[in-house]
Amino acid sequence: MNDTFTFEPSQHIPFRDKAVCDRVRAIPVADLHKHDNPEFKIQILPDAVIAWMDTFDKFRRIQEASLANRSICLILPNPNPGYRILAMALNAARVDCRKLHVFIMDEWADQDGNIAPESYSRGFMHAFKKYFYAELDAKLRPPESQMVGPTNDNIDIYQKMIDDVGGCDVCYSGPGWTGHIAFVEPDAPELPTHDLEAWKQSGARVLTLSPFTIAQNSLHACFGWSGDMANVPPKAATIGPLEVLRARHRVETHALTTRGTPVSWQRFMSRLVLHGPVTPKIPASILQTVRTDVYVSETIAQPIDPIWYEGY
Numbered sequence: 001m002n003d004t005f006t007f008e009p010s011q012h013i014p015f016r017d018k019a020v021c022d023r024v025r026a027i028p029v030a031d032l033h034k035h036d037n038p039e040f041k042i043q044i045l046p047d048a049v050i051a052w053m054d055t056f057d058k059f060r061r062i063q064e065a066s067l068a069n070r071s072i073c074l075i076l077p078n079p080n081p082g083y084r085i086l087a088m089a090l091n092a093a094r095v096d097c098r099k100l101h102v103f104i105m106d107e108w109a110d111q112d113g114n115i116a117p118e119s120y121s122r123g124f125m126h127a128f129k130k131y132f133y134a135e136l137d138a139k140l141r142p143p144e145s146q147m148v149g150p151t152n153d154n155i156d157i158y159q160k161m162i163d164d165v166g167g168c169d170v171c172y173s174g175p176g177w178t179g180h181i182a183f184v185e186p187d188a189p190e191l192p193t194h195d196l197e198a199w200k201q202s203g204a205r206v207l208t209l210s211p212f213t214i215a216q217n218s219l220h221a222c223f224g225w226s227g228d229m230a231n232v233p234p235k236a237a238t239i240g241p242l243e244v245l246r247a248r249h250r251v252e253t254h255a256l257t258t259r260g261t262p263v264s265w266q267r268f269m270s271r272l273v274l275h276g277p278v279t280p281k282i283p284a285s286i287l288q289t290v291r292t293d294v295y296v297s298e299t300i301a302q303p304i305d306p307i308w309y310e311g312y
Helices: 018-025 048-068 080-094 124-133 154-165 196-200 213-220 241-246 266-275 284-288
Strands: 040-045 073-078 100-104 106-109 171-174 205-208 235-238 247-254 292-298
Touching: 018 266, 040 048, 040 284, 048 073, 048 080, 048 171, 048 292, 080 106, 080 124, 100 154, 100 213, 154 205, 154 241, 171 235, 171 266, 196 241, 241 266, 247 266, 247 284, 266 284, 266 292, 284 292
Parallel strands: 040 292, 073 100, 073 171, 171 247, 247 292
Antiparallel strands: 106 235, 205 235
16 A cells, blocks of 8 residues: 655654665565675574573683683673673683673763763663673683773773784674664764765764664663653763774674563664665664674564554
C-alpha cells in the first residue's frame, strides 16, 4: 500500500537520505547478515546467546594471550555490571591478567571540555574499576597503571599511549542512537565531518554530544531511567575514527533493548550502520571497510513494522 502523506526527515537528524533509509528499513531479516566485504562478518544470534558472546569473546582473547605469555591490549566501551561476569570467569579459570592493557574508549566531560575524574560515580572509568578491576583476584590483576581512561592530561596522546604498548588488538563497540562509535558523533563541530578521509584520520579528543545521545543516555540506569536530560554531561572525551581503524581487529555488538522488551532505539540504526553508506554521518559505518565481527541479536534484527495495538 502506498502512503499518500510524504515528508522529508527532520533537519535535526544527522543522516537524512530518505531513499537509503527506505532501503535499509526494508531489508529482509534473512539478508541482514550479507555484506560485500568478506572481512565484515555479521552474525544474528539469539538474545540469550548474544548476552554471553561479547563477554566470552573478551575472555577467550585474554586467556589465549595469557597462555601464550604475551601482552594484549583492548579498547573497551561503556563499562557495566557485565564486566563483573568477565572478572568472575577469569578468576575461576585462574587466568593471569598481568599483561592485559585496557584503554577505556570514552568518558564524560563538562561544558568547558574538562574530563570527568575517576571519582565521578557515573563515569566510565569509575564503573570499570568497580565492576572489573576490583573484582579480579589480586593475584591475577595487571598493574593498575595498565587500566587507562581518558583524562585532561592524556587525551591528546591517547593513540601514542596505545602505540607504546604495542597497539590495540581488539576494539569493542556498539552503535548509539546517532550511529556514533564511542562518542564520535555525526556533525560534531570538533571534527571534519564533510571530508571522509580527513575524518578517518581524526584521533582522540573532547567532542560535543548530540542531543539524541543525551536523550539516549537519560534512559540509562545510571541516570535513573527517567529521561532526566539535565543530568547527562554535555560533552565527552572519546577515541576517534583513527583509533578504531588502527586496531588490529574490531568486535561490534547490536543488542540494546529497553529492559528486555522488543522496544529499541538501536534497531533502525543497526541497519544503517551495517548496510548504509560509509560516511561521517553514520560514524560506525566505517566498520564496514575493515575486519570486524558484528553480533546482532534476534530482537534487533526484527522487521521494522507498525504495531498498532501497542503504544509507547
